[in-house]
Amino acid sequence: MAGPVDPQRLAWLLEHRAAALEFYAAQFCRCAEDVVQEAVIELAALRERPQDDLAWLYGVVRHKALSAARGEHRRKRREERSAEDRTECFAGLAEQTAEAQLIVTALESLPDAQREIVVAHLWGGLTFEQIGPLLGVSGSTAHRQYQAALATIRKRLNVPCRESP
Numbered sequence: 001m002a003g004p005v006d007p008q009r010l011a012w013l014l015e016h017r018a019a020a021l022e023f024y025a026a027q028f029c030r031c032a033e034d035v036v037q038e039a040v041i042e043l044a045a046l047r048e049r050p051q052d053d054l055a056w057l058y059g060v061v062r063h064k065a066l067s068a069a070r071g072e073h074r075r076k077r078r079e080e081r082s083a084e085d086r087t088e089c090f091a092g093l094a095e096q097t098a099e100a101q102l103i104v105t106a107l108e109s110l111p112d113a114q115r116e117i118v119v120a121h122l123w124g125g126l127t128f129e130q131i132g133p134l135l136g137v138s139g140s141t142a143h144r145q146y147q148a149a150l151a152t153i154r155k156r157l158n159v160p161c162r163e164s165p
Contacts, residue, residue, distance in 0.1 A: 002049040018036055022035075023119060040057070054126070055133070058126060113135055128146065
């Protein structure tokens with residue numbers, strides 16, 4: 001029996017992973033900070049610590065963010081407002097230099113699953129074995145999708161592939 005999550009571990013997760021979790025949630029909804037906060041509270045309330053608490057957090061954040069997005073969509077439809085540009089998901093990520101804007105545009109152009117894998121891996125630090133179950137695929141499929149996404153980004157940015165050493 002592992003017991004509940006240690007308070008020091010929760011503090012570490014908040015300090016070192018909250019920003020990446022918020023960025024991950026921002027792909028789906030506009031209330032990313034709230035979603036992450038709710039997920040951390042849920043983790044703290046567990047009687048037994050999950051085997052991989054970081055992957056567990058990503059799963060809960062994804063679920064909550066998707067649920068929040070559905071709520072946002074219903075609210076928008078009820079209020080008959082037009083959908084906002086997807087670029088809001090990436091607002092404030094990097095300085096708005098020309099190069100940063102090109103990268104954001106390249107990320108936005110990826111299929112949703114590929115973008116999610118790139119963000120979870122590069123910004124979230126998740127392994128492909130952790131990402132796979134989030135998307136309902138194997139770790140190797142997640143890795144292949146990641147490679148395809150990078151190839152697409154390189155092509156869009158006209159950046160040649162690096163030679164292997």
